[in-house]
Amino acid sequence: MDATRLPTLEDVARAAGVSRATASRVINGVRNVDPKLHSVVWDAVNATGYVPNRLARSLVTRRSGTILLVVSDSETHDDDPFLGRFFADPYFGRVVGGLMRVLREAGIQLALQMVGTAGQRTRLVGDLRHGQADGAVVLSLPAADPLPGMLTEAGVPAVLIGRPGEPVPINYVDLANETGAGLAADHLVARGARTIGMISGPPAVPAGADRIAGFRRAMARHGHGWVPLVSGNFTRESGEAAARELLARHPGIDGLFVANDLMALGAVITLRAAGRRVPEDVAVVGFDDSSAALAADPPLTTVRQPLEDMAAEAAQLLLARLEDATMRPSSVIYEPALIVRGSA
């Protein structure tokens, strides 16, 4: 195929009439090298069309210029169709966008890694320790996932998006989910809804659990010691199904908090199919303020989560930790805001 061997540093050095070591020093801008040699070497680089072999470089420096975006596979593997759905969910895209905003400027590559089995976790940590990747950003994990602990133990730079299941000294960025759910509760009550239900995400994920807890707490404050609740898995379809179930069990429902916009969209569809008007008969509040919220009819009242900023912050945190290995784990919690639109 390509008969020609790629030029190596050796070739550049020969072309420039210096040693490999000197060529390397010039290219990496290390130590004071005689300015004359400097330009000679760069000319040789251009003449030969040299491109450094990152693999070889990383092998010795133990720095790869890549960070891993870790996605829990258990979360996506339940059933195959869900795999595609997870990536198509605005959640994923917004996170990637936020990360890239920071990483692109730092010249760092993002690699996707799905992790489900214990073996994959071990390998992930191994790769990280080997310098295959410099660090990891881990997307919201089930609370029971041992990964955060493993990462900490291995002393590997990592940032979670979404708090760890149990306290672990690790960097993370999160939203004040409980506060956000409270905002939704307050709004529904203030609007005059009397029978208020919730469609939650999977309780096994901290973000899911926190939204449930926050909502229940706020509702209790308003005198509702108990709220009807059905769980979904953050997909629109699950929102439709959950709404059907809720409606069957509590036909008199007139207020609904849904733990993300996609499910809220589904719920609205079901409600409308059941002859309920939104917001006149049932007021609906979503969560995320994803693009789906605006597209809905009526536009969704929702709790805004600045995911892009959160992801960017995660990247920044990771970058800082990469610079300074002694950095203590820190966490950044963002405040949600209620965006009132047409649905409640």
Added chain:
Amino acid sequence: MDATRLPTLEDVARAAGVSRATASRVINGVRNVDPKLHSVVWDAVNATGYVPNRLARSLVTRRSGTILLVVSDSETHDDDPFLGRFFADPYFGRVVGGLMRVLREAGIQLALQMVGTAGQRTRLVGDLRHGQADGAVVLSLPAADPLPGMLTEAGVPAVLIGRPGEPVPINYVDLANETGAGLAADHLVARGARTIGMISGPPAVPAGADRIAGFRRAMARHGHGWVPLVSGNFTRESGEAAARELLARHPGIDGLFVANDLMALGAVITLRAAGRRVPEDVAVVGFDDSSAALAADPPLTTVRQPLEDMAAEAAQLLLARLEDATMRPSSVIYEPALIVRGSA
């Protein structure tokens, strides 16, 4: 930080009482090694907690187990907010989902690479040739982008999603965009629309150009030698703006073909704000059949593009090419289908 050096193959070999070469052979399942040694080595692997250093392995094998998802940066760099938007667009997510469906099983990692400048292109090709990545999937590029040619010239395994600007012997997967646009035209005409406009994507991207060409051709067949056209950039906002402009120039419009669902969503919003009912006053046909189409009100009539399948096919094509370096470039063109919902 970690006082303990990571176990190397050497350590495993010593623990197992064999040579490094034998340990390597067992771990990689190469050649017949005495079955007894087999288990001895694996025990040693478990005992030491050995994880192969992929970097070192790749350096010699020139296979990295990673493929690059290349995104044109010019496409996203125009203005910063658009960057996030590109990733949040269902388009990106659906492609990633489709790719992962195939790559995950093959145990191959996906890395994101944004490419804009000439230097980045050179480096991309260099990385590929060095074996930093085994191949590339390139997301729809401006027609003028030299990347496809460079990839071909370098003899590097690559698959485009969306045809190249000009004929280049390279693998690609595409949709019969012209056919799809024709479907939309036929439908609008059959519905009785008399003044039909189009909101297109950027004409500089083949997919954008093909949809324009296909629509014009079909409209001409129906006796409309000329159609009002405004271009957007595939974002919802640009769809809103384009619809405003179209409405201002051709207030009597009663049919509208929009080159993707996101822009169609924006157009519907604008139309409604202008007091036009959809579909009664203006019939709207979108393109993609993304999740946005279902969320819209009314649900969008749209031209379905099986992006996940196309991406999966691209991955498969790439994998096949990786297996068989002599494989001739091939292309797979998918047929679109009109999905009739409420908007037209």
Added chain:
DNA sequence: CACACTTCGGAAAGCGCTCTCCGTTCCCCG
């Protein structure tokens, strides 16, 4: 003018792995 001190380039030792050689061992057949 000699001496200590700084600056700079080169030789060479790896980073951890794969894989080609090559020498042994073992088996089968004549």
Added chain:
DNA sequence: CGGGGAACGGAGAGCGCTTTCCGAAGTGTG
């Protein structure tokens, strides 16, 4: 029982790069 061949393990040469260690040269001071 001896010879030919297959099967198998080990030594060692790299993959392309960075970086430590040195010696050689250049600089300034007593």
